[in-house]
């Protein structure tokens with residue numbers, strides 16, 4: 698791990714505590730735990746976690762916590778056609794997450810499975826001022842270009858389409874571990890190799906993106 702000495706790596710989205718010393722991460726935390734945690738985190742209603750009849754309370758919990766200083770993004774939230782929750786209900790909950798993101802002025806971390814057309818039309822309809830970042834993006838070059846044109850940003854985890862990551866400008870994406878076993882340094886190494894740049898350059902670009910896209914100061 699000599700390679701990474703003194704280098705800070707920004708991890709856009711994780712569900713676990715860090716396994717790499719010099720990591721700055723956004724922890725996707727449950728609303729119940731957010732008040733006990735002082736680090737950077739995100740809160741949202743994930744489509745998998747939508748439960749009737751508690752859904753109204755779930756949304757209100759996110760709304761209440763959204764103004765906390767260490768909550769730096771809303772999510773993950775979004776649309777998933779492979780999950781059992783009724784799709785119309787998913788859309789209704791996601792629309793509430795959009796409203797919370799806009800009123801709290803915090804970006805959205807998106808989970809999207811087989812629902813990119815719906816996601817694009819919602820973005821066009823709401824014309825949000827906050828940035829929308831699709832986490833765990835595994836789409837191909839055509840999807841990546843289409844989403845880029847619609848103003849989306851991306852985040853890549855351990856599994857991704859290496860052709861897609863090569864065509865996106867460096868200022869349009871982040872790097873994450875999500876719930877994978879790999880540590881953030883492994884994901885940075887892989888992406889630096891695919892992009893044919895140094896890890897230092899990649900690390901600097903990701904910190905700059907965190908400051909520009911997420912309004913962090915790191």
Ligand SMILES: [Zn+2]
Nearest residue numbers: 725773875876
């Ligand atoms: Zn996640």
